[in-house]
Amino acid sequence: MAHVSELISTDIDSYLKSHEEKSLLRFITCGSVDDGKSTLIGRMLYESKMLFDDQLSALKHDSKKIGTQGNEIDFALLVDGLAAEREQGITIDVAYRFFSTDKRKYIVADTPGHEEYTRNMATGASTADVAIILIDAEQGVLTQTRRHSFIVSMVGVKKVLLAVNKLDLVNYSQEVYNQIVSDYSDFAENALDLESITAVPISALLGDNVVEKSEKTPWYKGETIMQYLENIEVKNQRKQTPFRMPVQWVNRPNSGFRGFTGLIASGETKVGDKIRLHPGGNESTIESIITWDGKLPKASAGQSVTITLNDEIDVSRGDIIATSTDPCGEADQFQSRILWMSDDAMIPGRQYILKSNTQSATLTLGRLKHRIDVNTLDHLPAKTLELNEIGVCNISLDKRIAFDSYENNQTMGGFIVIDRLSNNTVGMGLIDFALRRSENIHWQKMDVSKESRAEQKSQIPKLIWFTGLSGSGKSSIANILEKKLQSLGKHTITLDGDNIRHGLNRDLGFTSADRVENIRRVGEVAKLMVNSGLICITSFISPFESERKMVRSLVLENEFIEVFVDTPLSVCEERDVKGLYAKARSGQIPNFTGISSPYEPPKNPEIRIDTTKASAEEAANQIIDFITE
């Protein structure tokens, strides 16, 4: 039988009625590899009779074939759904499972234990009300137990159930159990921000204290896992916070109607309430709250609604409708906590995209204040974050956004970091607070403009940006180009990679992070040159597409000329003017572009020069033709 309730066969209508009243509880299971997470979920599905006969017979068949439990049922096979997972016997990605009792419907996020899949674990934790953290009684509190607990607490789960598993392997020893609970509590008190920790001694494999109370642990008087889940109160914190609704989409079926759609993130609102619109601060009042099922007098957190306002104010996607009595903050610089989720390390200074609720902005990650070692909770100095590392850093945006701190409001304070080139989600971020510094520094307005400076020299300012491998011929062409421009009466300046590294950038090395900072500084200097009316020529390897894009965005569109000196690596290496390739090949120079560090060729440069066909002289003429056109 699939669902257990007498009512199903005797009175289906009453059963359906009672099912309508159920609440929803989302929880996550986490812990180290082989702590038995999947086994626990399989056991819960089995004991709540959520398994069908055909699934059970398939499971029995699979258990014998590829299971790890001899002739017993291997419940883990129920939830490890990907072929690679079943073959390797590990969980790679978060899986969602569903079961219901007479009281609640449950959504379970079963998450991977391996460290390399921590980002998938964070995905599961971000929507959970409760976390079940499993500990193998034979192993005790492990690094991964601490890591998962820290992430669970960081994303704001306040209630933790500590399931001390595999108690059958330690003869149901109360002593072992007490020791583990005490070890965990010591750690949690110092490191985590939780409301409650409830510990239960279990054997997921044999079913002890999962649904039914076990006779083998007479010393344990508390609830079973299912009892805990059935009874725990998850008060809807979102309802007690001030009203916020990020606008998703403007509904304009005809010229007479303009409705703002969204999922209410927090609080409650009713018709007639005063609201403030962010960013900007326009105010209005709620005219109506519309749903397909009719107009509502009020609506609260968790509902998807359409709102109309009494005033004709400009509202679009990314705006936030908030209560005017307790509005959001607005800022463009924040301190935030970041969990890095990409194989490519985070690079301070590089531009990414921030997405928070329905708002997006260009994001620059600042220098890291520190990295948090989740094993020791020490704050360590760090220049970058690798996959699965957590750090604290300042971020700055290209525009002001509306926010609340993550602690006060998850929707308004949580964001994702998106890589501009791959479009992947590479980080999870939590806003701690806004930095006030930017508000006090205003742009100084100048009377003499770039245009007037350029006019004085009768020229159009340009930024001619050379990029290419070391030894490709950038500097030689740049040198000839500048001489020719000068003879034409143009006022120029050349910024050369090697020269700049002797001065302005002498503190930088050749790691990816330093290369990004190198280009950022050069970009800013080049921008000042262009603003002074000059034709600025730069000659840098500038290997990464995202930094070249960043520099391009600093000046006007028609001012930037990207010149790709496209000399094949083999040719550069053969020429090896400075003898650097030989050194790099023998391992004397680490992070050498083309050998041990990547070069990302431009996709659409303004000018592409093939030095195997054109001489430096011809190349310079090609560029002059382009700018005088």
Place this chain on the structure above:
Amino acid sequence: MSHLDALEAEAIHIMREVVAEAENPVMLYSVGKDSSVMLHLARKAFHPGKIPFPIMHIDTMWKFSEMIDFRDKTAKDLGVDLIVHINPEGKEMGMNPFIHGSSKHTDVMKTDGLKQALDKHQFDVAFGGARRDEEKSRAKERIFSFRTSKHRWDPKNQRPELWNLYNSRKNQGESIRVFPLSNWTELDIWQYIHLEKIPIVPLYFSKERPVVERDGTLILVDDDRIPLTEGEKPMMKSVRFRTLGCYPLTGAVESEADTLPEIIQEMLLTTTSERQGRTIDHDSNASMEKKKQEGYF
């Protein structure tokens, strides 16, 4: 807030995100009960406006005739744009599941047909009615699920999906399948149809219908393309369908349930899972994952 209210609000939120960020979205409409729920939710999401995208049915020429009638009537009643695509190559070669088998029929008419249609209309986002409780590899899939330009799914390389914040930025040629019903279960679907009085294809309700037995499965005699052995006469039995698809590949169950509560009761008391009536899942253990990697919805 009940769990159904929460699931409804979540699905509406997902649909609005897509419409706000996609260039050219479409809703895959299979005419089944899940599609009916999804379409109903779309009406709610964009009320008082109309549904701002077309719905698309990948027809295989072997669907139950009542499905086709229901499909056309629904599109007309709701005033939505309906696109019907049939793989012209499959049509040309006279694809016939009775002759060519279920696997080839599904590959050509459903998987290839879907890919053709998405490419032809340049849809960048397609809604699907799949649920995570249906099958093991579905349970692992994100709500916003990316496909390469060849429509392939890479289960080992899925983007983290945090809170209800969806990253819909895609690279040239990539497309996204979006599943607003990810967190619904079969019971939730039936309960919602019951509560909201959503119309569904009458085949779900029991009725006397002509059937023949093939390999222990009851197949509806939907038209005269079904090969009958000499002297074979269809039997009249009180049957209904738990899932809908191509009639030669979809087994009927004997049942007296002709109201929604009775259907739900039968479902709750049954001992086999929903997809068992479908031949595709039996092929091999990871067959759905493989099919999905190849572009099956």
